[in-house]
Amino acid sequence: MISESNMLNVTIDGAKQSASTFHHQGSISIEPELLKQVEVQAGAGDALSGAGALGGAINFTTKDPEDLLKEDERFGALIKGSYNTNASAYKTSLSLYGKINNHWSAMATVVQTESDNYEDGNGNEIAYTEYEQQNGLVKVVGRFDNNQRVGISFDHRIDDGEKLLRPNWALAGNNPSVEMEAHRTTSKLEYSIAPENNQWLALDTNAYYTENNITRVDDDAEGKISTYGVDIRNSNHFSDGSITYGLDYRRDKSSYQSTSEDARDEKGDVYGIYLQAEFQLAQALLLNLGSRYDIYKTTDADQQKFESKGFSPNVSVLFSPNDDLQLELGFAQAMRGVEVRESYLIYTGGYTNAADLKEERAENLSFSIDYNLAGVGLSANVYYATIDDVITYGEWGETNYTEFNNDGELVNKGVTLGVSYNWSALQASVAYNHSVSELNGEPIGGYYDTDLGISTGDHVNTSISYQFSDSLEFGWSGQFVARLTDTHDDVLEKAGYGVHDLYGQWQPLKNDSLKLTLTVSNLFDKQYRDQSTFGPTIYGAAGDMAPGRDMRIGLAWAL
Template sequence: MDTELTLYNTEASLFQGSYDYAAGTSSYGADLRNKSQLGDHGVTYGMDYRHDEGEFSAPGESYKDVGHVTGLYVQDHYQLTDYLMLSAGTRYDWYQLDEGLSGRSYSESGLSPNLGFSLDATDRLNLHGGWARAIRGPQLKELYLMDTYSYDPDIKEEVADNYELGAIYRYGNLTLTTTAFVSHIDDVVGRSSGMITNLGDLKTRGFTAGIGYDWERVSASLSYSQARPELDGEPLSDGNMGIGTSIGDTWVANLDFQPVDSVDLGWTGRVSERLTTVADGYSEKPGFGVHDVYARWRPLAGDQLTLSLTVNNLFDKQYLDHATYADPLDITAGLPEAGRDIRLGAAYRF
């Protein structure tokens, strides 16, 4: 028996002073799972539950949505040979949403299966891939839409098919990785004509690639990612709230240095390229670059005490992340990312 229980509770709120609008959301839930080894099969099974509440208030009005989802799941990893591992699993989910604006209740349920493999083609090359199908029923809306948009009474659940194929190549201290993916969501849910309804088909194609090298006390890596989400052939925009948006190609570089056994130093640089492929009527998104650094010191034997210093956005860059709603004329426009963020930390292990 290898049982694990996770409990969580989160809350967030936002106040728009110019219009006296307030909105907030809270979630709590649990995940209970167990792992068993049955011969060459490693099986994980369990159940999870999540309860969500969203509230919106403006002068003279207030609305509240309440939703929850319960799921049962099982996942099997089967070591077929010394070189090939297969995986298969499924989960069944029950969705329920009570909407404050319309007073209606919605419910959906369904099965979400998956298949995967991992093949050591040679001592240096690993190939991996898989397919997964997932359903999603109605969930909490964007909080600032709760007073104007209600769910379509005939709304259908979203069904997503996700495909992935990747490779990892290792030669000495060198590691190369690449992964390509395609995601296709039928009946994706979003805003249309004053209602939250099924809009069409959302397809996303993309890939990631990376290179890393380790020396005795220094490691370095560089990764690149690209994704192209399209709704019925049109690039996603910031106006597709509740679905997603388009972001520029992203580069991430890491450099880690351990001058002595008790000290770690590091730097991360992230560059998002200018996004030029945009939907009609939307502006291009400017690129940006951000740098983070850290230092950690473990002065006691056994690494019981760790002292850390982290500086995020080292050069105090003001920018809007590409995934932020960015229309400056809209009252729901996103906020710029945090400026220079300096953090001191201490952790002690008993």
């Protein structure tokens, strides 16, 4: 199962990315050039994941100037460029960074990407997949005595061009092209202090503002999601554990306007307090438990008011009898109240909320094993997750198709298995995933419920890499997906496929300042439709076929 982003809590440097402008296109995008790390939590998790993390959380952290500077550097620059053969695409980026004085450092990154339409494995050009994107990040960081840190960042992303009205569907008569302008802006101010000899003070605060909008130029219509919020937390550290507690607040606004009708909007407030504690009960036993209490207050475009409140507790136990073996058992609940809807559904005469709409509640039970011995790693994870009273719109003929209701129970259950091998210059891994996702006993991913997620067949992901020398590395990866036969009634079976990728990396200079990469994606030019995309359905609608063979040449030069 592939969860949609509206089931997750997604943050960029702690700034919440709320809701969606339109359910046929994603609202979460991040430039890989800017990333420092990505943290993924599957399923309802701990209290620090934020309010309403029904399906889990994804936290993106962008780089600081210090992450780019070498130990003896005060200023530097990083130039990157790449070219893709399939769509004649190119990408360039320039980062400038340095220390202003002993306390302050700064960085600025600009990224430009352009691409023509790509071709699938049969050489067919896929219309309206061309794009032009720009991305910019400015960050200023100050560090002072007592481990004090001040951070100010501004990130802006532009993605304009002629695109299909429903970008996740292929070109068709009911899916024409339109001129679109998609922009996202995220601003953040953060402050933290953690004196070395003070176990009671480890304060971390951040305030943020995010605006995500899509304008359909031809229709002169604009959908916008804006979010501002604050998170204040402190940690107490002890010899056998720690306690983190805090409060957060978020205001979301979804709006739609066009020249043909009056503007409409929805507003929602989320107030939360939380506590998460970790205790070392014994040398081999770690207990982690906590809870959130959240209050949701939302006024929709029809001036209906909704209010929900409740706890989201969690507990997990980690048993480590030795350095090679870990076993973890966890249980978590999450509550999410009625939130603002996507912008392009609140126009006059559009979708409405049922008057009795209430909160969703998730439960997640998981058990995992990790074992490492002499370079061999074995892992297994079994999970069972449910979301009760899940909010979605009903199927045509069964309920009012344009009304959001509590539509029953969503169940996601499965197992993941992994084997890895690390021996000197050779690394290899194999991972298997089997999951089943159902809404009221029916597989999800049908024509009417793709806002909840997509069903896929069993996955096997493999990789092998070999370090020939300190400067030269080669690798192969493969993704193998089984045919999906258990589908929703209005979705056809999904064909299985296997895709192979190769990559090589060469650093010819001893100081690693120059890096050359070559990547070949879809090595054998496989013709396939990624199962995580839409359809195909019995009504004829389906997502595009995946790109065929693509060679990418990249260069990174640090000055």
